[in-house]
Amino acid sequence: MQDIQNVRVRFAPSPTGDPHVGVIRQALWTWLYAKKMNGKFILRIEDTDQTRYVEGAVDRIQNSLQWLGITWDEGPDIGGPYGPYFQSERKDLYKEAAEKLIENGFAYRCFATPDELREMRESQQAAKLPPKYDGRYRDYPKNDAEKRAESGEPYVIRFAMPQEGSTTFTDLLRGEITFENKELDDFVILKSDGFPTYHLAHVVDDTAMEISHVTRGEEWIPSTPRHVQLFNALGYKIPTWVHAPVILGPDGGKLSKRHGAKFVLEYAEEGYLSDALVNFLAITGWALDDHTEIFSRERLIEVFDLKDLSKNPSGFDQTKLEWMNGLYLREMEENDLVDIFVRRLERDLPAEIPRPIDWALVKELTPLVRERIKLLSELASLVGFFFTSDVPTPAAAEFLTKKWKDRSADAANALDSTSNILEPLPDWNADNIQQVMRNTAEKLEIRAGDFFSLTRIAVTGTRISPPLFESMEIIGQELCIDRIRQAANSLRNTPAS
RNA sequence: GGCCCCAUCGUCUAACGGUCAGGACGCGAGGUUUUCAACCUCGAAAUCGGAGUUCGAUUCUCCGUGGGGUCACCA
Missing domain, CATH: 1.10.10 (Arc Repressor Mutant, subunit A)
Incomplete structure (x- = not known):
């Protein structure tokens, strides 16, 4: 039996904009797992790139999660025992780790300028070689490097990747994955502005925060061997890796702003229910069995498991989401x-x-x-006529289709019959309204549907509406009759065509 | 291009090596019906290709092919 570890997982977005459904699905899965395992879900902000920082992004991230009911146990707003939860406030930790790596011979200072590196890459590409840092400062004397650093010359710190052998790690979904070390170059771990790169930062933080499972998108697989090397060089324990599939955009590329991604809060805006979005997101890329697909959050927490995630990227079936939203609306x-x-x-x-x-x-x-x-966004236009006594009578053409085509006088008469029969109706309720109107239709020898349509348009203002008689009951007798009379008059004033 | 990941209906997916390859969305037909929906019934629709392993491959192996990812002082 393996040790029952405390599950601590994290969602660690960078504050570069609004989270879209792809990244939030990742957060959802991670959160579900934390809840299932009675673990902790941590929100950490990876703001190590000052140039990409977007004002307000942290709020938008939090709002997105909150709207979906994804709650965090530790995070930038509420703190926690492993804080701070902004990486920008943890700079010393990374610096310390980087320096320790230099001391132990796992890393070194590199003074190559960005221009110099760009030229290097260009000439490699011209020679049809893969673009890689060539290790030009790897063997630079340590003393000289220190001197140049002390004199204030800008530098980065690079990790000295082993140049031989291979690195293997285990992914929860995909099993063992091996990379040849010679494919990897000496990557930057600390930038010249003193901020760490993602590679160093997340290794340090995930260890410091005792993260048990590193859940992230599969786009991280190619750099995982670097992380393995870092964990080892720092003497840290390797976490469980879960590289989940990504969502593909309509054009087949990984979902992103450029590939048709929509922000989570846009779905809120358009009138999706958060329960429906959660359900839908959870089951794209994951399934319990061969027939269940409606899940409450509680049920998801019960049955979800990271190990059951699909391995292949999925498209985003917008149409099915809409169906599901409708279903939630109904249920x-x-x-x-x-x-x-x-x-x-x-x-x-x-x-x-x-x-x-x-x-x-x-x-x-x-x-x-x-x-x-x-969608909730369809609501107002569908029910607007309930909320005002002033529903404008639609143009005659709206009434005069099918049965009533070119028969404005007949239509007006039919409406008159309707108002006359409704006027004295003692009990104004849907059943009674329906009964007398059906009788009238029969008497006039007009098909019920054709007959009702005039009243529908008169009363609701549209050809497509909620059920007529129930709507009329709600609107009230007087107002309905007013509208019907108004429509009849308007039709009488329509020149016959 | 190198490396890595992945491969079941159009889409999301299910299937201890043995199923008529199942479900859902969407689509088509019919039913119900005061419009539109909703609802009900039925239907069409898939294991990328080729070799192996096996009594038997959707399932295991290899090779192709296809798609995706990644090759920054971004995450």
């Missing part, structure tokens, strides 16, 4: 959905409509529309 607890609808309508309904939005009214219409939308 959700009604009052919860009403809350969500109210919030959305507060935001989306035209400014003329007085606020606050009436919760009770939304509660009434929720059953009528919940199965008719896939």
Whole structure:
């Protein structure tokens, strides 16, 4: 039996912009595993590249996670026993590690300028050689290097990769992976501005923070042998590596801003439910069995395991996400959905409509529309007519299709019949409305569907609407009759064509 | 190009070496129906190719092919 280690995993984005669904899926999987194992999920900000720092990105990252319900046990905002959680505040640690490596002969100072290195690469490429740092300072006398460093000359610190043999590591999903050391060059671990590169920083931090599983995208596989060497040179224990598949964009490239990636918060904006996005993200690249695909967060935590992740990159099936969002909309607890609808309508309904939005009214219409939308963003346009007494009568052409084509007078008469029969209706409810309107249709010998469509357009303002009679019940007798009369008049004033 | 990873319906995926290769989205047909949806039924749709190993390969091995990743003082 292996030792029951405490699971400590981390999500470590760099604050260079909004997280998109690809990186957040990675965070989700990592978080699910932490929860499942009763471990800790840590948020760490990898801000070692000052030039790429984007103002506000840290907030956007946190907001994205929060929206999805991905909570962290330690992080930049709440601190924790292994802080600080900004790498920029841990500079001394990296410097110390780098210097220790120099001392032990695992690293050295390199004074090559960026221009010099660029020229080196260009000539290598011209000679059809793979571009690699050629180790020009690897054997530079240590004393001379120290002197130049002390005189203030800029330098970087490079790791001295073994030049022979190979490096093997085990990936939880893919098993053993081996790289020939001669393929790897002496990579930079500490930049001339004193900041570490990712390679050094994450090795130092993951060790200091006692990270048990390094979860990251498979694009890191090629540099993992460097990390193995670093862990070893520093005398650190190797963590468990999990290189998860990436998400591919519509063009087949790795999902990124340039390849059609959307930000997590854009999905919130467009009216996706976070439960649906979480469910969808979890099951793209992972499956429990051959038939289950709807999972609550709780259930995911129960059944998810990193080792069951798929090995191959997946596309992002936007259409299926929409379907799933619709499904969540339909299945959700009604009052919860009403809350969500109210919030959305507060935001989306035209400014003329007085606020606050009436919760009770939304509660009434929720059953009528919940199965008719896939995205919350469709809501306002579908239910707007419930919230104003001023629904403009659509143009005549809207009424005069199919059965009513070129028959504006007949249509007007049909609407008159409708208002006349509805006017004296004692009990204004959907069933009664339906009954009298059906009777009328029958009397007039008009197909029910054709007959109702006029009223639908008059009352709701559109050809496509929530169920007519229930909507009419909600709107109220007086207002409905007003709208029907208005429509009839408008049709009478339409010149026959 | 070197190195590395990966390969099942269009897409996401399931299948101790033995299944009629399963499910879901989407698509098509039908049903229900006051519009639109939703819902129900049915249908079309896949193991990249070639060698092996085996009584038997989606599954194991090798070689191709294809896709992706990576080769920075970015992560």
